Amino acid sequence: MPDAASLPAALGRSFEAVLLDMDGTLVDSTPSVERSWLRWCTEHGVDPRRLAGSHGVTARNLIADLLPPAQHESAYARIVELEVGDVAGTQLLPGALELLGALRDAGVPTAIVTSSNRELARARLEVTRLPRPSVVVTADDVARGKPFPDPWLLGATRLGVASADCLVIEDAVAGLRAARAAGCGGLVAVPTTTSAEQLEAVADLVVGGLTELRLDLGDGRARVLPGPGRPGPAPRGPVSA
Structure with a gap:
């Protein structure tokens, strides 16, 4: 990716806390996700093509768009069963371990904010042996998950930090819109599951991966440093989810 000589205005400051998405940002769960949802679609008579563009959306919100209300609870229980029971191939993404370790060592308040439910998040964290920060927000912790802002707001609240003082790292358009x-x-944003072009429309900066993200963690705060990346659009107000 081209070098960003200067950072977007939104990143020209330090942040008190860092909020991280999990799937597609810290861990690669794509093989498990694809196997589980394809089987779920077969069992529920859903065309898998209807899942296109849904990455980052909670299973409950996705199912609500796919099936009639009477089937929601049983369909949700089934996808949880499938995904928790199949974590084969789930692995850490490059730079995830180093990033979490650096944030911990620098004393930067950090939270994982995921669309996975509590049981699935635990299974994926355990299989990858990813260090668990003090705060993990899952879909079970909020009434409305991504693409609504509630998970990010709760993550900031649990860290005791205003959302405006949080740096978000995410790989999905739905998650970025929720954070905005x-x-x-x-x-x-990191383009692991979504194209850089799509992410640029929502994020302040797109980097090729966590290994390309340069942070200054002095004084227990996080500041993004110029480096490889693609700036997003000009600053704008919040986007409604």
């Missing part, structure tokens, strides 16, 4: 609606101060 939550008023999070800076949005960095």
Whole structure:
């Protein structure tokens, strides 16, 4: 990716806390996700093509768009069963372990904010042996998951930090829009599951991966440093989810 000589205005400051998405940002769960949802679609008579563009959306919100209300609870229980029972191939993404370790060592308040439910998040964290920060927000912790702002707001609240003072790292458009609606101060995207072009429309900066993200963690705060990346659009107000 081209070098960003200067950072977008939204990133020209330090942040008190860092909020991280999990799937597609810290861990690669794509093989498990694809196997589980394809089987779920077969069992429920859903065309898998209807799942296109749904990455980052909670299973409950997705199922609500696919099936009639009478089937929601049983269909949700089934996808949880399938995904928790199949974590084969789930692995850490490059730079995830190093990033979490650096944030911990620098004393930067950090939270994982995921669309997975509590049981699935635990299974994926355990199989990858990813260090668990003090705060993990899952789909079970909020009434409305991504693409609504509630998970990011809860993550900031549990860290005792205003959302405006949080740096978000995410890989999905739905998650980025949710973070923008939550008023999070800076949005960095990684194109692991979504094209850089799509992410640029929502994020402040797109980097090729966590290994390309350069942070200054002095004084227990996080500041994004110029480096490889693609700036997003000009600053704008919150986006409604």
